[in-house]
Ligand SMILES: Nc1ncnc2c1ncn2[C@@H]1O[C@H](COP(=O)(O)OP(=O)(O)O)[C@@H](O)[C@H]1O
């Protein structure tokens with residue numbers, strides 16, 4: 061816990077930024093989805109991305125570990141620095157990036173393999189050479205799903221409930237020991253009790269990982285995050301659709317209690333639209 | 334692992350660069366190259382076959398070739414006119430039998446009994462029938478229709494050939510009708526029944542029209558396949574050196590020439606002119622079938638919009 | 639609106655209307671039954687037709703390869719062996735190529751437009767009639783590969799499978815033309831199965847840091863495998879029943895020869911060749927062979943469906 065207080069009291073956030081977005085613009089084909097994002101995501105903290113749906117939160121999140129590479133026609137301008145290195149530099153291997161920046165998706169998506177194999181798979185391809193039994197147990201414990209899984213490690217990942225599957229996916233991500241974990245609305249497909257459990261898990265996880273989470277649930281942002289980025293979308297002249305942009309990025313407390321921008325105030329106080 | 338934050342993770346910058354000689358990257362490139370090669374091999378036959386047919390076949394196409402009768406062995410003048418007509422007639426007979434029966438069967442499966450035992454059984458039967466080799470359809474029609482001379486005393490005939498092709502078309506038509514109708518939203522059906530329409534009216538006026546394009550796509554594909562079939566025709570429609578007067582019973586209850594059987598017969602004959610006719614007939618047949626295929630794709634494209 | 643009762647005139651249906659509705663249902667049932675009737679008739683006709691020959695030769699028919707209409711002596715061993723060996727060899731060649739090609743056109747390796755063109759070409763190849771492929775095989779493919787086959791014979795003549803000099807038609811050319819015919823089937827079905835693997839699953843694989851091939855081999859292929867195996871079995875069924883192209887290039891020899899360079903035969907080719915001119919006990923023997931072919935393809939097809947069901951239940 062000492063480390064946490066240390067980083068919380070640190071005055072200069074930028075000195076310990078895990079990811080730094082510099083003038084990032086992301087397009088699908090010819091239409092821009094998010095535009096001109098500057099943002100310093102601090103290390104060892106939970107950063108929440110909030111905003112109305114369609115404003116590009118998932119797009120930005122996926123750009124952080126180059127998952128957007130898998131989408132045909134998606135392109136990025138600007139740069140995203142990870143430890144001083146541009147993730148979109150010419151020589152960068154997206155596979156290496158994803159091994160250091162893991163991701164948990166909106167829909168729980170376990171592999172069609174056993175629970176054990178779900179955890180071991182990622183670790184194995186990342187060249188883990190330790191004791192797999194121990195790794196599986198530790199990861200499942202950290203994701204707070206060990207008790208439900210310990211008696212059926214050889215059963216399919218699909219035999220778990222939705223909330224358990226999502227925690228299995230979190231465990232799977234932890235097992236590759238990334239530096240950063242990205243989560244895209246990890247609770248939106250879950251019931252309130254599972255949601256609560258995942259939030260508790262996150263409180264544990266932030267001791268070890270930098271977390272970036274997209275959420276449409278403002279209460280959740282307040283409960284779990286240290287920093288919050290508010291995105292909004294606006295129509296552009298000449299364009300057909302809306303383009304997202306970063307409105308405000310600050311401590312969660314400030315965003316929700318004393319936002320600088322009118323749009324943020326409207327959104328967090330539910331007076332949106 | 335929980336204390337990682339105490340150290341500065343980025344004392345030295347992480348190495349994220351692509352390492353071309355890393356084992357996994359070499360393996361990945363090798364496999365990519367391999368499948369690219371396979372894909373290349375998969376399209377090569379089409380290019381070669383089409384290329385040869387275009388070169389060999391199109392150079393021989395002339396009005397005379399399209400309108401004259403095939404010559405007796407050894408002679409060097411004639412065409413494939415009767416076979417073109419014959420293919421159209423035999424395929425039309427097949428479609429006239431298979432389309433109504435197939436659409437009716439598909440309507441039963443999709444509209445009356447989605448999951449009853451009889452429907453399951455028919456679906457299974459449809460799949461099995463689809464897997465029956467085409468030559469067997471010929472054997473079947475030969476054994477039932479040709480040898481018994483049940484069709485007004487005729488043995489080999491255009492109708493018998495069409496029936497053999499219909500056996501092959503039937504599963505395709507049933508399946509596409511069944512699947513096309515299943516895509517029609519349940520709401521539409523409920524809406525029609527809800528205003529008091531009978532099943533019959535619902536199917537005929539609402540669901541069948543809504544599923545028309547997927548069904549038509551499947552039917553066109555089925556026709557294209559039937560038009561190129563040879564094996565079921567060799568001993569049902571047989572062949573003929575003469576014109577068939579296809580508008581009279583005499584014409585359709587007698588043996589008839591078709592492009593595919595002509596290709597088979599003439600390709601294995603030792604006369605060069607006959608071999609050339611086989612190439613020309615291949616050209617005509619392939620153009621016909623590819624046109625039907627592209628037409629069905631166009632239909633499917635229309636449906637998607 | 640004048641007469642309040644007129645608004646309800648439409649409520650009760652006329653008997654004619656009801657009759658149409660009910661008869662339509664029965665017509666639909668009748669049409670559906672045609673499938674079952676045709677299927678049973680096929681089995682019945684072929685089975686009854688082969689009874690004579692079955693009584694005469696019994697199981698011996700399946701393993702002896704003496705096919706001699708002059709002496710009225712029949713055994714389909716060579717044709718059955720030919721059917722199995724040509725289709726299995728074709729499968730062994732076509733499966734890795736077809737699945738590989740399918741991976742190439744589904745896994746985002748090249749731009750979408752090129753992938754679509756390749757996909758279209760593969761589908762068009764499947765549409766080319768087999769008799770046309772047969773013509774092509776006789777006049778183009780066989781002369782082209784002949785030097786290669788001759789080389790094969792010179793180098794490996796001591797090996798039974800290559801122990802006869804190539805002389806044009808033969809088993810190997812037949813296998814190659816079968817590969818051309820079933821490759822599009824395997825490619826198309828594999829492509830559809832790979833396309834159906836949920837995006838979430840792909841993301842899961844890439845999200846833990848696999849390379850493209852790590853994802854394909856460990857996650858995507860296993861998820862699609864039941865469908866692919868089903869497609870492969872369907873292709874096997876097609877290869878066993880394929881008639882025209884094979885008839886035209888295999889040589890139609892009634893004698894058994896273990897060499898793949900020698901002319902051979904398959905059941906379907908034998909039927910295409912002899913059925914038209916056969917009579918008497920030859921017809922019955924051909925029917926017996928046809929019955930064997932039906933049973934073989936039936937088993938393969940039913941097994942294909944069973945395997946799709948079974949494997950997809952696993953997870
Ligand atoms: N795969 C995609 N292809 C094309 N456009 C996309 C894709 N994903 C998202 N978009 C577009 O990008 C914009 C932002 O979407 P997204 O990032 O999913 O928003 P959010 O997660 O905030 O709801 C939307 O206008 C959406 O239509």
Ligand SMILES: [Mg+2]
Pocket residue numbers: 117118119
């Ligand atoms: Mg989203």
